[in-house]
Amino acid sequence: MKTLFILLISCITSLSALAQRDEGRRFDMEKFEAAKIAFLTQRLDISPEQATEFWPIYNQFDEKRKGVHMELRKAMHQKTENISPEKATELINKKFELQQELLDIEKKFSKQVLEVLSPVQVYRLGEIEREFLRHLYRSTRDGGRREPDGS
Structure with missing residues (x-):
């Protein structure tokens, strides 16, 4: 549970940093990948044992x-x-x-x-990848800020 909390905080921090990047700077692929790993790991509830085997396969x-x-x-x-x-x-x-x-x-x-991974985790993977990209897009589009009404 502590690991998931740390991953979630890492994901939020990384997404915030990506969303706040200057327009003149290059996209930081390392931060993007770190945020993606944290997001997928947390949303799929990947255990540390699963992660050691999953990420090399996924990266390839x-x-x-x-x-x-x-x-x-x-x-x-x-x-x-x-x-x-x-x-x-x-x-x-x-x-x-x-x-x-x-x-x-x-x-x-x-x-x-x-x-x-379990069949349920594998089944959900594609949707969670899309969810990550939507979340990143919204964060970047909004400059990392959300309106008070939640939109």
Whole structure:
């Protein structure tokens, strides 16, 4: 319980620091990752024993996923003015290949992580990742401040 409290405080502090960063400064990826770890650990109620096995698997998965997402963005953000039918077909096929690769990565990750986390924790992981990003976005958008009415 004490560990979870410390992780929660760490998450809040990290999110606050991210939200208050100067516009001219670069995004601090280390603080982002620390906040994400604390948030996911707390929300999924990952035990210290689970964490030692989970995070290496998750980090490897996340790196692979980021790489495929970057390729997908590149493929989908090509200029479409005067695009040939052949090039359009090639890009459509590339999009489906990359989406399949993402699915394959997700399946492999789920299989591996089910050996460490409960099925409920694994099931909730994706939603909690999205919740973290929404929370971070809102904190950044609001400058780390919330209005008195809670909005």
